[in-house]
Amino acid sequence: MLEIIFRDEYLIAINKPHDLLVHRSPIAAEVEVFALQLLRDQVEQKVYPVHRIDRKTGGVLLFAFDKTIEIEMQKQFADNLVSKKYLAILRGHTPEFGEIDYPLRKENGTLQEAFTAYRILKQAELDVPFGKHSTSRYSLVEATPKTGRMHQLRKHFAHIFHPIIGDRTHGCNKQNKLFKEKWEMTTMLLHASQLTFKHPVSGEVVIIEASLQPEFIRVMGLMGWN
Numbered sequence: 001m002l003e004i005i006f007r008d009e010y011l012i013a014i015n016k017p018h019d020l021l022v023h024r025s026p027i028a029a030e031v032e033v034f035a036l037q038l039l040r041d042q043v044e045q046k047v048y049p050v051h052r053i054d055r056k057t058g059g060v061l062l063f064a065f066d067k068t069i070e071i072e073m074q075k076q077f078a079d080n081l082v083s084k085k086y087l088a089i090l091r092g093h094t095p096e097f098g099e100i101d102y103p104l105r106k107e108n109g110t111l112q113e114a115f116t117a118y119r120i121l122k123q124a125e126l127d128v129p130f131g132k133h134s135t136s137r138y139s140l141v142e143a144t145p146k147t148g149r150m151h152q153l154r155k156h157f158a159h160i161f162h163p164i165i166g167d168r169t170h171g172c173n174k175q176n177k178l179f180k181e182k183w184e185m186t187t188m189l190l191h192a193s194q195l196t197f198k199h200p201v202s203g204e205v206v207i208i209e210a211s212l213q214p215e216f217i218r219v220m221g222l223m224g225w226n
Helices: 033-045 069-077 152-160 175-184 214-223
Strands: 004-007 012-016 058-064 081-089 097-103 115-126 136-145 190-198 205-209
Touching: 004 214, 012 033, 033 058, 033 214, 058 205, 069 190, 081 152, 081 175, 081 214, 115 152, 115 190, 115 214, 136 152, 136 214
Parallel strands: 058 190
Antiparallel strands: 004 012, 012 058, 081 136, 081 190, 097 115, 115 136, 190 205
């Protein structure tokens, strides 16, 4: 059963587990289980995803119950009117605050402006040798993307040399191997923690929050972040 974290007559949101696709995709033709179908079957109603989060990312995923609301919410996302917050565990110790203003290239080669702000929440230094270093350092950050580009946070944190742990496409293969071999951890440690937007019907401000998934919590414990 999917965890439903918000529901009214027009919208429904789940706390999506890591490694669950939003819907069918030609790039993952072998996958047979999707959030869209699971939620539809669970609530016995048609649902329409109004935005996307990566398969490997956990957290808030919002759906509409009809096409009109879907279109209205998609416009809010496209116009950057929806506030998004994420939690991520990164390699290394980041600055206390940071802004990443770095354009990202679309598949057709076009550059798009992309902006991410972040702040550090916790740091850890583990007595685990890594490469030429006698210890391993990590940061827990809250990230606020101001734009919504594909893999934006993953690419932006890799750009500043603090990649997200468990990101096999844009991250650090050596760190990913360390987490897999030492802690049997293969989850990408990126979590969509909060969405804030104006309700398309009532106009009221809606804040939807999603609690961390079990693997993210387990790694927090390994870091000593209780």
